[in-house]
Amino acid sequence: xxxxxxxxxxxxxxxxxxxxxxxxxxxxxxxxxxxxxxxxxxxxxxxxxxxxxxxxxxxxxxxxxxxxxxxxxxxxxxxxxxxxxxxxxxxxxxxxxxxxxxxxxxxxxxxxxxxxxxxxxxxxxxxxxxxx
Amino acid sequence: xxxxxxxxxxxxxxxxxxxxxxxxxxxxxxxxxxxxxxxxxxxxxxxxxxxxxxxxxxxxxxxxxxxxxxxxxxxxxxxxxxxxxxxxxxxxxxxxxxxxxxxxxxxxxxxxxxxxxxxxxxxxxxxxxxxxxxxxxxxxxxxxxxxxxxxxxxxxxxxxxxxxxxxxxxxxxxxxxxxxxxxxxxxxxxxxxxxxxxxxxxxxxxxxxxxxxxxxxxxxxxxxxxxxxxxxxxxxxxxxxxxxxxxxxxxxxxxxxxxxxxxxxxxxxxxxxxxxxxxxxxxxxxxxxxxxxxxxxxxxxxxxxxxxxxxxxxxxxxxxxxxxxxxxxxxxxxxxxxxxxxxxxxxxxxxxxxxxxxxxxxxxxxxxxxxxxxxxxxxxxxxxxxxxxxxxxxxxxxxxxxxxxxxxxxxxxxxxxxxxxxxxxxxxxxxxxxxxxxxxxxxxxxxxxxxxxxxxxxxxxxxxxxxxxxxxxxxxxxxxxxxxxxxxxxxxxxxxxxxxxxxxxxxxxxxxxxxxxxxxxxxxxxxxxxxxxxxxxxxxxxxxxxxxxxxxxxxxxxx
Numbered sequence: 001x002x003x004x005x006x007x008x009x010x011x012x013x014x015x016x017x018x019x020x021x022x023x024x025x026x027x028x029x030x031x032x033x034x035x036x037x038x039x040x041x042x043x044x045x046x047x048x049x050x051x052x053x054x055x056x057x058x059x060x061x062x063x064x065x066x067x068x069x070x071x072x073x074x075x076x077x078x079x080x081x082x083x084x085x086x087x088x089x090x091x092x093x094x095x096x097x098x099x100x101x102x103x104x105x106x107x108x109x110x111x112x113x114x115x116x117x118x119x120x121x122x123x124x125x126x127x128x129x130x131x132x
Numbered sequence: 133x134x135x136x137x138x139x140x141x142x143x144x145x146x147x148x149x150x151x152x153x154x155x156x157x158x159x160x161x162x163x164x165x166x167x168x169x170x171x172x173x174x175x176x177x178x179x180x181x182x183x184x185x186x187x188x189x190x191x192x193x194x195x196x197x198x199x200x201x202x203x204x205x206x207x208x209x210x211x212x213x214x215x216x217x218x219x220x221x222x223x224x225x226x227x228x229x230x231x232x233x234x235x236x237x238x239x240x241x242x243x244x245x246x247x248x249x250x251x252x253x254x255x256x257x258x259x260x261x262x263x264x265x266x267x268x269x270x271x272x273x274x275x276x277x278x279x280x281x282x283x284x285x286x287x288x289x290x291x292x293x294x295x296x297x298x299x300x301x302x303x304x305x306x307x308x309x310x311x312x313x314x315x316x317x318x319x320x321x322x323x324x325x326x327x328x329x330x331x332x333x334x335x336x337x338x339x340x341x342x343x344x345x346x347x348x349x350x351x352x353x354x355x356x357x358x359x360x361x362x363x364x365x366x367x368x369x370x371x372x373x374x375x376x377x378x379x380x381x382x383x384x385x386x387x388x389x390x391x392x393x394x395x396x397x398x399x400x401x402x403x404x405x406x407x408x409x410x411x412x413x414x415x416x417x418x419x420x421x422x423x424x425x426x427x428x429x430x431x432x433x434x435x436x437x438x439x440x441x442x443x444x445x446x447x448x449x450x451x452x453x454x455x456x457x458x459x460x461x462x463x464x465x466x467x468x469x470x471x472x473x474x475x476x477x478x479x480x481x482x483x484x485x486x487x488x489x490x491x492x493x494x495x496x497x498x499x500x501x502x503x504x505x506x507x508x509x510x511x512x513x514x515x516x517x518x519x520x521x522x523x524x525x526x527x528x529x530x531x532x533x534x535x536x537x538x539x540x541x542x543x544x545x546x547x548x549x550x551x552x553x554x555x556x557x558x559x560x561x562x563x564x565x566x567x568x569x570x571x572x573x574x575x576x577x578x579x580x581x582x583x584x585x586x587x588x589x590x591x592x593x594x595x596x597x598x599x600x601x602x603x604x605x606x607x608x609x610x611x612x613x614x615x616x617x618x619x620x621x622x623x624x625x626x627x628x629x630x631x632x633x634x635x636x637x638x639x640x641x642x643x644x645x646x647x648x649x650x651x652x653x654x655x656x657x658x659x660x661x662x663x664x665x666x667x668x669x670x671x672x673x674x675x676x677x678x679x680x681x682x683x684x685x686x687x688x689x690x691x
Contacts, residue, residue: 014251014267016340023583029141040690041263041342065251066507066616070266096506097609113470114504115600118593
């Protein structure tokens with residue numbers, strides 16, 4: 001049997017909107033994943049450190065304060081600097097569609113906007129996560 | 133309200149109708165669902181009759197507007213005197229940009245200001261702090277010092293407008309700046325009107341802009357309340373907020389219950405400070421959400437008014453009727469807006485604004501239709517303001533007081549929500565009070581469970597959300613979204629550098645030392661906060677003094 005998927009759910013920056021992050025943490029756990037929710041006010045360094053410590057397969061970033069273009073690429077960059085190239089990075093929140101392409105070019109694997117069914121996010125992760 | 137004989141006749145009639153008429157129809161055409169519920173999950177019956185409000189005592193439970201228990205409204209003439217204050221929450225980028233939007237909104241008939249601060253300001257960090265990276269000027273205006281605040285209120289007469297500031301843990305600092313500017317404009321403190329949110333408990337439970345541990349942050353809250361009582365008599369010293377509780381996923385009844393629980397904690401803290409409940413009671417104000425289910429929202433507001441009046445009178449012994457009034461601001465539900473087919477949100481906001489008006493709000497913010505996509509554009513902000521002007525001027529909701537009173541459904545729902553609120557308050561009391569319930573994560577977990585239930589209902593299709601799980605369509609990506617310039621951070625950092633280089637170092641240091649001293653004793657911190665902001669101490673510097681003394685709050689996460 002394959003090892004459980006381990007996912008870090010993180011809130012970068014000062015944004016306090018954590019309804020989505022907490023809800024998804026619960027949904028991921030129900031889908032059989034091992035979930036670490038970081039809580040609020042995470043710097044990119046803190047998030048990557050947690051990913052490293054926990055040997056995470058996935059990092060899920062949630063932002064509703066308009067700072068995704070700063071934080072998401074930074075997290076990817078730091079993950080790569082630590083050699084965590086095969087960690088799947090997904091993001092969600094209030095993110096204008098026109099920003100999706102730039103974020104994907106920066107190495108974010110997928111962005112899920114408001115109204116996305118949680119089943120779609122779970123399936124995406126299960127399909128695209130690294131071999132364990 | 134009905135005599136027993138009449139009720140018996142109604143009961144017999146309803147049974148007959150149910151068996152003969154409804155039964156026949158159901159046999160041919162079943163209803164759309166087996167169980168109907170509100171968005172909060174409360175069951176809704178097929179028909180409400182006098183039987184559902186048989187226990188209602190008009191004089192005791194409803195009464196008259198402006199009179200205890202204020203179920204029908206807090207003012208004797210409500211909107212026949214004047215409309216609610218139309219107050220659009222706004223602010224972004226630099227103080228200069230936000231000042232331009234405020235002046236635009238005032239020129240368009242808005243009657244009060246509502247300042248949105250960026251997250252660094254709300255969390256008590258200067259624009260050049262490492263944690264402020266990327267956040268400066270994003271969700272609100274960046275304010276570091278009194279110099280920024282002067283630009284923000286340039287050419288806005290502080291004796292003519294009232295200003296609501298969404299600021300909590302650092303509320304005293306921003307109020308201090310506001311008062312210092314009023315003074316410069318030649319406006320005396322007794323003419324200054326407005327509100328600071330100052331509700332730190334809901335930051336800990338749901339909103340996340342906390343700084344200090346609960347006890348310390350409650351002390352700062354109480355200092356502000358006490359200071360204003362004596363010096364700024366027209367200021368609303370706290371806006372006890374359910375808005376964010378609802379946004380986080382609570383039901384309507386939970387929103388009201390947990391807000392009132394927070395309110396009880398603040399009143400308790402003030403009473404323990406030695407303040408007379410009738411001195412600060414009249415200056416407490418509230419802030420609620422309005423969702424699209426109009427009738428449930430109206431019932432929520434009415435139930436809240438009745439419960440708060442009883443608590444202030446019976447629990448805290450208030451004698452001044454003004455202390456018992458649940459006066460509140462409403463913002464339409466941000467979380468109800470969809471990124472899909474965003475123009476549909478205009479209709480949602482319209483219904484929500486209608487609910488706020490029928491529910492007897494004192495002021496109202498209507499959301500912009502594009503807020504699930506970005507910060508609102510000028511066009512969207514204008515439509516939002518027009519929406520409440522249409523509700524005020526055209527709908528008729530403002531022409532008679534509490535028009536839904538006596539509606540069997542609304543009265544029954546009001547009673548039901550009241551019972552649910554009382555049940556929660558009892559549970560919280562049994563736990564040892566609001567602070568304990570928060571520390572144990574009880575309130576947080578109750579809200580999260582409701583958010584989870586709602587999400588499941590949407591995903592199973594059990595609850596329809598237009599544009600999300602039904603009536604969906606392909607659409608091109610939206611154009612013309614508002615973007616905040618990333619360079620605001622650099623500009624603000626440059627301004628800070630200049631401020632620190634040019635201010636009177638000795639005066640600045642003396643003011644911060646004085647603040648430190650006051651903070652370490654029982655002395656009210658507000659006078660020394662005002663001195664410090666006048667000496668050009670920044671928000672971050674003042675907050676750091678308190679971080680040193682009080683420490684910082686680190687929440688346990690309840691997932």
